[in-house]
Amino acid sequence: MGKILRYITDDGLVSVTAIEGTDIVAEAKRIFGTTPVMTLALGRLLMGTAIMGDMLKEENGSITVRMNGGGQGGSLIAVSDFKGNPRGYAQVPGLLIMPDDNGQLDITGAVGSSGTFSVVKDFGAGEPYIGQIPIVKGNVSEDITAYYAVSEQIPTVVLLGVIFDKIWNFSRAGGLFIQLLPAADEREIEIIEKNLKEQPKIEAMLENGLSMEEICQKVMTGFNLELLSEDEVSYKCNCSLERVKRSLMTLDKGEIIKMANEEESIEVCCHFCDKKYNLSSQELLDLIK
């Protein structure tokens, strides 16, 4: 089980939201058979979107983050409910990009850096909020930072780590957002920047087995953190036969009749969890009524 931890500094100036994302990323890898570079890209997007979902204040809200960067991995999408339970999808989960000589995976090559990063916040009622910025980096973390700076004017540090063992088996994932609240000023920024320079990278801390609590304490050295909440989260799809039928109903009538005439039954596969739904030709025809 993953979890999301929310902290605020005791002076009320900085918030920190962290996710233990190992089980979420492992589940995505299991469903899609992602290669290391795509486990990294989709894993970061799932964790980032989960934190963004958890930040929604609206009960029953959801958030959808799409990256169309023109990279070799195609488009990436992640959706989270308001509790921070994500699901996601990448167009080319099996993309093979070898690590470079320094053992780095080319996430920007997979995601692409010339396209759009878009966010749709569905509040459960009324018009959704839609924000879109050009992709700045294609590494997910810095794109989320840019999104918050441009679209929401919230200074945000985004650290998202997905790590592998020596033979590139996925081993652990975790991440956190640091956000400055409106009354914060230069002093807080200086301390955080100093910590980011002096403390180990999130990947190293994950590798060394530090808990997300310990990692938050380290990156927030010099502040006192108060835990506001701790919630269990997991990779969660909300598909159902009913939803599959509703999406089929958006197809052209002629298209549905054609399918019903050609096949005894059709199989519809959920993009997000690979669950398969079978509909008989009669069920297809019933949709038209």
Ligand SMILES: [Zn+2]
């Ligand atoms: Zn599903």
